[in-house]
Amino acid sequence: MNKQRNIVIGVSWPYANNNLHLGYIASSVSGDILARYHRAVGDKVLLVSGVDTHGTKPELKAKAEGCTPKEIVDRYAENFREALKAFHFSFDKFGITYDPYHEKKCQEMFERMYQNGYIYENVVKRPYCPTCGKFMADTELQFKCPVCGKLSKADNCDCGYVPTEKDLENATCLVCGAKTVQKEQRVLVFKLTAFKDLLEEMVRKNENIWRANSINETKKYLSDLRDRDFSRDLKWGIPITIKGFEDKTVWVWWEALLGYVTDTMKLGEEQGFDWRAFWKTDVEPDVEKKIYMCHAKDNIPFHSMFLPAMLAALNDHFITNNIMVSAEYLLIDGEKISKSSNTPCEALVYAQTYNTDSLRYYFAINGPEKKDANFTLELYKTIHNNEVVNKFGNLINRTLKFKGLTTLPKGKIDKILQEKVQQTYKNVGELIEALEFKKAALAVMDLVAETNKYYDEQQPWLKAKQEDKQPFFNVIASCAYVIGNLSNLFAPFMPATCEKLKTFLQLPKEVIWQEIFVQNGIDVSNIEPLFTRVV
């Protein structure tokens, strides 16, 4: 048995700008799989995330709807919580970045980074709107694209061109329509370049652990590393407490990423443990620690560079080695998920219509693990009906609801099946730790297939008619034994189903990552199908 490890699993914080979409579930379910697995092997696990609330978008939306940014984000936060609950995410903490606790802890950390010399002052030229009386964000500006000639938003032209500082000289303010002027702006900058060596070392160490996208994307940034702005001239954000910059707020990325840490701090206070044992090398130094970061590909540089650099900038024994679990994108019906399109992609809507456990299984075996993955309702239905219901569900029914069977008989467990079960725990555990969730889920389903095959070969329906019932009992007991173990092995992927299964088999609720046995004599007359077919 392994020694107990301290594990932090950070799932990227969804931005409170829209309802949660299915793509978030697809790229985040890996975090919940990791959490449930690590808890099962006996590690101390903190699965943390929360609502990212600050920044330009909620502020603009609030202005458009005539309400406060907080009202906007609260609406979406509610949607997030509901959807994540429906998909059975087992968060230990799901925070929110406007929480005064998060704000205060972030400010303390930023002051320390400033004192350590990693946040410095700079002067840049930015578009300023004389009418609005403030510096405008790119998304609030319109410019004439020199490539396609169209007027477009400064943060993304349809033709793909990225405007330079020069292109924005004659930008128009989208809020009031006035021409902006270039004006010098005092900003705070985070000295990312100070951590080039540290970050390069981290990438080198993880060459065989991270996926290709995070390795190469990070290398790209490191080859031309630049310091990044720290301050923003926005109201809706965490106020900067550094002297001379009190009128500015922190660019959301810097504070949202620290949410993983502030979640842990708060949880430690609530539950009475030392949060530092999860994030720092000098507390519980002999305990093995892992920090997983689960997110989609657009989040890579922030998790692979910003967060470790900030922690290093605190100069306080922080672990600066994230295990990056970077997913690609989920496409729906071959198209990218777009807020404006008609493609229905809201997570909560799917959760209310379909089985969230089989959706999780779908994402595990067919999700955007190493490349963009396509989601179609037809494919989901096929996987639900033909793999989850027919193979897994049917194995349970044909065993436990065998004609005339009312209690689970005592029988000898088949040696080959038992070895297969033991082997599956080992394989699947290794695959999950290697971040190969697709192979892990398939390996469990393979055990199901193996057991269905065993069942067919044994022909228990013939054995049941013999005078000596023992051979029949042996088959049923062997299959029931596998099913009991499937309630552990499938638990990271289909937690609610496995919980129900444990209830049927009168097993302890706790999922453990080792072979278990089902008590003979238990009543099986009331067992119901775990799944219903989807039409």
Added chain:
RNA sequence: CGCGGGGUAGAGCAGUCCGGAAGCUCGUUGGGCUCAUAACCCAAAGGUCGCGUGGUUCAAAUCCCGCCCCCGCAACCA
């Protein structure tokens, strides 16, 4: 000429690092079985591995070169 990920049977994907008889699941077709939600088991058919009919090699899905397409990034969207 920007950078990264990807393009493999009808569908969804492994395999590519480290070259050595094209694999998996579903679907389709045929057979077996009757315990089970018409579920389960066995077998078969189906692919010139995006393109160049490019280069290297005894041998290329895999290495090299060029091109096309999809997704992401491109530093004030997050």
